[in-house]
Amino acid sequence: MAVAVEAVATAPVVPTKAFVPDPYLDLDTYEADADLMTLSLGPQHPSTHGVFRVVLYLDGEIIVKAVPHCGYLHRGVEKLCEKLAYSNITPVLDKNDYVAPMLNEQAANMAFEKLMGIEVPLRAKYLRTLLAELQRIASHLLWLGTFAMDLGGALGGGTSVFMYCFRERELILDVFEELTGCRFHYNTHHVGGNRHDIPPGWPKLVHEALDTIESRLEAYLVMLEHPIFVDRTKGVGTIDAQLALELGLSGPLLRASGVDHDLRRDAPYGVYDLLDVQVAVDGGGDCLARYKVRLAEIRESIRLSRLLIDNVPQGPLSATKPLNMVTQFKAAAGQVYVGIESPRGELGTWLIASKDKPTNPYRFKIRPPSLHAAAAVPYVFPGHTLSDAVAILGSLDPIMGEVDR
Amino acid sequence: MTFVLSNPWLHGLVFGAVLVSVLMALVAFITWFERKLAGRIQSRLGPTMVGPFGLLQPIADAVKAMQKDFIVPKDADRFLFWLAPPLTIAFALATAAVIPFSKDVLAANLDVGVLYALAFSGLLAFPTWVAGWASNNKYALLGGMRMVAQGISYEIPMVMAALVPVTLAGTLSMQGIVEYQVASGWIIATPVGAAAGLLFLTTALAEGNRIPFDIPEAESELVAGPTTEYNAIGWSIFAASEYAHSVITAAIVSALFLGGWDGWWNLPPLLWMVAKTGFVFLIVTWVRWSLLRFRSDQLMALCWKYLVPGALLLVLIAGIQVSVRG
Amino acid sequence: MSETTTPAAAPAAAPTPAPDPSGLTGAAGVLPGKPVDEMKAALAAANPHAAEHVQANTAKRAERQAQVTALFQERFGVGDLEVANGGPLIPAARHAELARALKDTGFTFYVTVAASHWPAQKTKTGDEPESFEVATVLRSVGPGSLQVSWRVKLAPGEELDSLAPLFAGADWQEREQFDLVGVRFLGHPDLRRLMMPDEWEGHPLRRDYAIDTRCEPWR
Numbered sequence: 001m002a003v004a005v006e007a008v009a010t011a012p013v014v015p016t017k018a019f020v021p022d023p024y025l026d027l028d029t030y031e032a033d034a035d036l037m038t039l040s041l042g043p044q045h046p047s048t049h050g051v052f053r054v055v056l057y058l059d060g061e062i063i064v065k066a067v068p069h070c071g072y073l074h075r076g077v078e079k080l081c082e083k084l085a086y087s088n089i090t091p092v093l094d095k096n097d098y099v100a101p102m103l104n105e106q107a108a109n110m111a112f113e114k115l116m117g118i119e120v121p122l123r124a125k126y127l128r129t130l131l132a133e134l135q136r137i138a139s140h141l142l143w144l145g146t147f148a149m150d151l152g153g154a155l156g157g158g159t160s161v162f163m164y165c166f167r168e169r170e171l172i173l174d175v176f177e178e179l180t181g182c183r184f185h186y187n188t189h190h191v192g193g194n195r196h197d198i199p200p201g202w203p204k205l206v207h208e209a210l211d212t213i214e215s216r217l218e219a220y221l222v223m224l225e226h227p228i229f230v231d232r233t234k235g236v237g238t239i240d241a242q243l244a245l246e247l248g249l250s251g252p253l254l255r256a257s258g259v260d261h262d263l264r265r266d267a268p269y270g271v272y273d274l275l276d277v278q279v280a281v282d283g284g285g286d287c288l289a290r291y292k293v294r295l296a297e298i299r300e301s302i303r304l305s306r307l308l309i310d311n312v313p314q315g316p317l318s319a320t321k322p323l324n325m326v327t328q329f330k331a332a333a334g335q336v337y338v339g340i341e342s343p344r345g346e347l348g349t350w351l352i353a354s355k356d357k358p359t360n361p362y363r364f365k366i367r368p369p370s371l372h373a374a375a376a377v378p379y380v381f382p383g384h385t386l387s388d389a390v391a392i393l394g395s396l397d398p399i400m401g402e403v404d405r
Numbered sequence: 406m407t408f409v410l411s412n413p414w415l416h417g418l419v420f421g422a423v424l425v426s427v428l429m430a431l432v433a434f435i436t437w438f439e440r441k442l443a444g445r446i447q448s449r450l451g452p453t454m455v456g457p458f459g460l461l462q463p464i465a466d467a468v469k470a471m472q473k474d475f476i477v478p479k480d481a482d483r484f485l486f487w488l489a490p491p492l493t494i495a496f497a498l499a500t501a502a503v504i505p506f507s508k509d510v511l512a513a514n515l516d517v518g519v520l521y522a523l524a525f526s527g528l529l530a531f532p533t534w535v536a537g538w539a540s541n542n543k544y545a546l547l548g549g550m551r552m553v554a555q556g557i558s559y560e561i562p563m564v565m566a567a568l569v570p571v572t573l574a575g576t577l578s579m580q581g582i583v584e585y586q587v588a589s590g591w592i593i594a595t596p597v598g599a600a601a602g603l604l605f606l607t608t609a610l611a612e613g614n615r616i617p618f619d620i621p622e623a624e625s626e627l628v629a630g631p632t633t634e635y636n637a638i639g640w641s642i643f644a645a646s647e648y649a650h651s652v653i654t655a656a657i658v659s660a661l662f663l664g665g666w667d668g669w670w671n672l673p674p675l676l677w678m679v680a681k682t683g684f685v686f687l688i689v690t691w692v693r694w695s696l697l698r699f700r701s702d703q704l705m706a707l708c709w710k711y712l713v714p715g716a717l718l719l720v721l722i723a724g725i726q727v728s729v730r731g
Numbered sequence: 732m733s734e735t736t737t738p739a740a741a742p743a744a745a746p747t748p749a750p751d752p753s754g755l756t757g758a759a760g761v762l763p764g765k766p767v768d769e770m771k772a773a774l775a776a777a778n779p780h781a782a783e784h785v786q787a788n789t790a791k792r793a794e795r796q797a798q799v800t801a802l803f804q805e806r807f808g809v810g811d812l813e814v815a816n817g818g819p820l821i822p823a824a825r826h827a828e829l830a831r832a833l834k835d836t837g838f839t840f841y842v843t844v845a846a847s848h849w850p851a852q853k854t855k856t857g858d859e860p861e862s863f864e865v866a867t868v869l870r871s872v873g874p875g876s877l878q879v880s881w882r883v884k885l886a887p888g889e890e891l892d893s894l895a896p897l898f899a900g901a902d903w904q905e906r907e908q909f910d911l912v913g914v915r916f917l918g919h920p921d922l923r924r925l926m927m928p929d930e931w932e933g934h935p936l937r938r939d940y941a942i943d944t945r946c947e948p949w950r
Contacts (some may be wrong), residue, residue: 024920039543043765047625061547061701071926078911079935122767150625156616158625160694163447198762228617228697245872248841248900259872261840264785266876269794273785274771276778307777312762313770330731335817337880339842350845350866354815363936367843367868375903386547387700390626404926 023378025065025286027057036064038388047150050400052212054377056389063389066381069372071163073404074274081364085189086112086329089364094185096366097402099142102135102176103342104165105189107366110269112191122271130308131188132340133301134206135276137213138295139343140252140301141165141360143397144220147291148393152200161223164193165262168216171209178205184319191329193318199402203309207283210302214373215301233287237380237392240285247379248372252297258283263341275304287395297343330358336386337367344397345369366405370398417502417513424501425530428618432648433463437689441646446694464639473637473724476575478541481634485539489695490635490642497646497653500525504656505692506675508596518579519571523564523655524686526612527632530556533614533621535630551701552621555611563608569601570661572723579657583665591664597722602662604716609654611704614647615689616640617696620704655685746808761820784874792874798836801880817866820878826867826883834897835871838879841867841898844905847856848937861887863914867894885914893919911936 008127027036042053051072057065077096080087093108094101106128113120120128145165152158173183180196182184188195202332208214223229244257262279280296282289292317320328331353339348348367373396378397380391436459437452444451450461459541477486504509515521530553532650537549570592571577574585592598611618622630629635632643659665659681666674699707736903765773775781803809807829809819821829844867863885869880870878885891893916894901906925913934916922924931933940 037543040546045630050831060611071924071928074926076935079940082936123764126571138765148697152616152625155624156619156693159443159698160447163449164789167448180887185835186857197933198764202762215878226697231703232697232700243899245839246841246899248898249881250840251950261872261876266874267787267878268785268788272775274774274778274781276780276784290725306949307774311770311773312764313767314764315767318770337817337843337845337866339870339876346842346870348843348868350817350843352847361846363847365843365845372900375900379899385700385702387623387626387698389619 002156013054023065023380025382027065029331030064031061037108038202041057041386041389043069047402048362048400049146049393049398052393052398052400052403054381054389055392056381056386058386061195063381063384063386066199066378066389068377070374070403071398073205073400077405078364078366079360080175083360085326086116086152086361087323087325089188089361090189091185093293093366094222095401096368096405097344097347097370097399098184099136099399100115100343101140101185102131102188103347105186106132106270107338107342107347107349108232108364109191109341111336111351112329112331114336114338115334115351115353116191116329116396118192118319120193121316121319123313124317125270125317126308127194127198127317129272129275130223130305130312131179132270133305133308134172134175135299136301136343137305138190138300139167141213142289143343145169145296147391147394147397148223151229156286158350159297161220162298163217164219168213171212175202175206175209178202190318190320192320194316195318197317198312203312206305209257212305213352214299214302217295217298223361230288232387233291233395234289236384237386237395238285239380241283241377244285247376249345250369250372251343252280252290252293253373253376255279255281256293257285261344267339268339269340271308277304277309279289287391327359331361332358339367344373344399345404365404368402368405370400370402372404374398407577407715410465413513420511420513421502421721425498427646428498428501428608428649428652431469431643431652434460435648435686436463436466436644442527442687443689443694444502461503463704470638473641475637478634480541482539482541484696486634488603489532489536489599489631490541490639490646492535493529494642494646496525496528496532497650500650500653503579504653504660505583505665506678511580517581518565519577519579521659522579523560523567526563526609526650526657527556527560529612532569533631538634540631540634542634543632544627544629545633548621548623548627548633550650551623551627552614552631554701555614555618555620555704558607559611559706559712561710562604562708562716563612565720566601566605566608568720569597569659569723572720573598575727579660579665583660583667586664587667591667593662595662597719597726598662599716601719601723602658604712604719605660605662606617606688608708608712609658610689610692613650613654615651616693617699618704619698620701623698627700650680651689652686656682658685660677679690736920754809758811759848761902768771776811788875791873792877795871795877798835799838799877802832802836803944806863816882823883823885823889827894827897829881830867830894830897833879838869838871838877840870841871841894841900841904842870842878844894844901844908846908846936847915848912848934848939855911856935863887863889863912865891865908865914890915890917892917910934910946913937 025185026079037058039056039058040053042048043051043058052068054217055167058064080092088109090105096104102357142165148161149158176186179202206217239257244254244259258281260279260281262277265277265279278300280293282292333355335352335355336342337348337350339346346369350365351361352363354362376396380392384392441451455461455465491528491560500522502513503515503522505718534549535551537545542626570582573592574582576582586592593602614621659678663681666678668677740799748945759763798942803812809822811819813819844865846865847862847865849862864882865885866880866882868880870876870880883891893905895905896918903925904920905919908914909916909922910924910926911934
């Protein structure tokens with residue numbers, strides 16, 4: 001036979017077919033119907049969202065065990081940040097979560113400011129909040145597109161949804177380009193404030209973009225009544241609230257599992273304390289619930305962005321002058337942790353500064369929400385078919401740039 | 406000319422050659438059409454650069470594919486790996502022999518034309534399986550296995566749906582069925598015929614490996630299914646045979662249910678047949694670019710729980726109708 | 732332990748905006764913006780429950796903070812929570828015990844673990860030997876979400892109790908720290924390298940790690 005199939009000795013220890021997902025399942029004790037088939041999903045695979053590799057052990061077409069491997073996109077960002085001055089770190093971090101770069105910048109700069117004791121002006125906090133909400137819309141739209149592509153294939157209805165989502169996301173990127181000059185890696189946050197102030201015509205552009213997106217959003221809700229979409233997502237990849245908390249899942253994944261937790265409301269930063277963030281929670285815990293939660297978040301972000309863009313406050317945009325000078329920012333020795341709500345969950349920064357080198361971080365640790373999403377794979381995959389595995393991975397939405405850093 | 410047309414062997418040879426050439430040219434054009442339509446569905450333009458409206462794009466693609474090196478994986482079964490693409494296209498095109506394009510334009514007027522067409526259509530699962538097996542790739546193997554499972558399952562409701570026009574017309578000949586429709590109205594016009602037509606189209610989508618039933622290919626899961634290891638001209642032949650099969654299936658649907666070359670306003674019958682085929686293909690394409698994919702177990706459930714009983718019922722109703730009519 | 736938020740008291744609304752040290756605002760081609768009071772009034776009108784959330788958060792956070800302070804004080808004899816320094820130092824032996832106690836108190840969300848390497852240093856007060864520091868952050872879920880962090884100091888080669896049996900989310904985070912910093916976690920179910928190749932030598936995030944590695948293909 002041309003294809004190597006891994007033969008597995010059978011021992012009558014574990015009752016077959018009763019799937020309690022066990023990430024550390026000993027395959028020797030698993031009693032398979034036939035020989036198990038080892039399938040390496042990735043690293044070069046259309047639906048692994050970057051370069052992720054999951055080794056699947058298949059009993060027929062049912063996954064018995066999944067062993068994820070990551071690190072293919074490891075670029076040593078944390079090591080690099082130890083060598084860079086505080087003002088030079090932001091552009092490096094843009095490449096981490098490349099779907100929502102604004103939030104990476106914000107998370108790191110908030111940690112720097114906290115360590116240095118810099119009070120950010122209200123207008124900058126306000127603008128950061130607005131940008132975060134706009135970025136959330138763009139990020140969730142991209143998720144929806146790639147998720148539909150996982151469900152519908154690269155040459156079919158899935159691509160149609162993908163194209164629509166990219167069309168809408170494009171509007172947000174245009175708005176960002178108008179503000180910062182960049183479509184993707186903005187480098188607009190710096191220590192103490194923001195770099196690019198709002199041009200006079202910008203609110204109008206934002207309003208137009210938001211109006212267009214909102215009017216087209218109705219079309220995506222039709223997917224909820226689509227029988228194939230519901231069949232493929234309902235009851236697939238269920239994560240209950242306890243497991244979600246155990247795994248450290250955050251953001252939409254946690255809320256889709258029925259945990260009412262959102263840092264924007266529960267531990268507000270920026271100007272979220274002035275806003276009444278409606279947290280979308282769904283108890284389903286499956287792919288459908290994750291879809292619903294993300295869609296609701298897009299709508300809430302549209303509402304918040306509209307509100308914010310209409311009421312930009314006066315005042316300075318930065319507490320410091322952005323210079324390209326290594327010695328500009330000096331931190332006293334200390335350690336801080338700052339977590340913010342990125343589109344994927346809690347994006348945190350653990351920052352250590354030492355006495356010896358006040359201009360660079362001593363240790364810079366990012367808490368990526370996607371890492372936990374990727375780590376959830378061995379808990380969710382077993383018991384599902386290969387087709388479902390792809391749908392689940394799509395709904396977990398790990399961004400590998402962020403997982404591997 | 407009359408000599409050629411009267412000798413069945415020569416007739417078949419000439420018409421076969423013409424048919425294959427025309428069909429292959431049509432397939433090239435059809436890929437352009439599908440890409441253009443997909444572009445419009447997805448709010449983009451589709452091919453625009455090569456030739457007027459991008460019309461020459463398929464030719465450019467074919468030239469590119471032919472220039473490429475045809476790579477056979479080291480551990481593949483070389484003979485079967487080479488054999489699979491020609492087999493696929495041969496089986497796909499062989500079906501076209503019995504399609505009546507007009508009263509006279511028809512390669513072979515077989516008495517068992519419907520059976521012949523369905524048999525070759527069902528055989529298509531096997532070259533795909535051969536490709537999946539020969540590639541020595543787990544994705545290809547899984548895709549091949551899915552193709553066989555799906556092909557065999559959907560064969561049953563497909564044949565039963567085709568039985569409805571056969572029962573109503575009382576003949577297995579394609580030309581006979583079209584002539585019956587010319588005489589006593591299109592089969593799609595009767596309720597049982599309409600239901601059978603819809604069912605046949607659905608199962609034909611599954612047989613032709615098109616979304617929402619393209620489980621064997623399933624790009625997001627199986628990379629490219631049985632054709633994962635194929636590149637260059639080998640892959641192109643697979644793609645061409647998929648399109649050829651789609652077009653021919655559309656033609657069979659037109660012949661069995663939509664009255665074939667029958668039409669109004671004294672337009673040439675050939676034109677009617679081509680227009681109907683185009684219309685069915687448009688529907689198939691539209692479905693492809695609008696729907697998501699089923700999961701394989703859902704696909705099987707759909708077949709065995711709904712389509713097979715439904716098809717049985719339709720055959721029963723058609724039988725009663727015929728016996729009442731006497 | 733540290734607060735996530737800057738408190739609601741934003742800089743007081745001045746009738747004339749303060750001069751901008753960045754020199755960016757006030758320039759031509761910049762949206763002037765509303766007075767701060769007006770902005771706050773507009774947001775408050777559109778978000779009637781915002782103040783309630785702030786109130787609930789503050790109350791809940793104070794309650795949790797008191798619980799945590801009491802826990803640290805009574806069971807671990809830590810008075811100063813050293814917020815600016817990333818939390819109090821806890822003996823390595825009581826690391827898992829503290830995590831379990833905090834989980835029982837309601838800090839059910841595992842945030843992160845950050846290990847750092849401190850090479851041997853000569854200081855005025857005496858020589859400091861090489862050491863590792865492992866900081867762990869937990870968070871409570873829901874309104875008034877509060878984060879708690881503490882640190883553990885380890886000698887080289889010393890192992891720390893893994894939190895993976897307690898929080899499944901600690902699995903990969905600890906693997907990452909093992910991979911990059913080289914701190915071993917005792918009782919971890921699957922302590923393999925996460926980012927670097929399995930055959931990699933050394934731990935890149937140590938301070939004395941040379942970028943020029945000894946491994947052939949990655950030199």
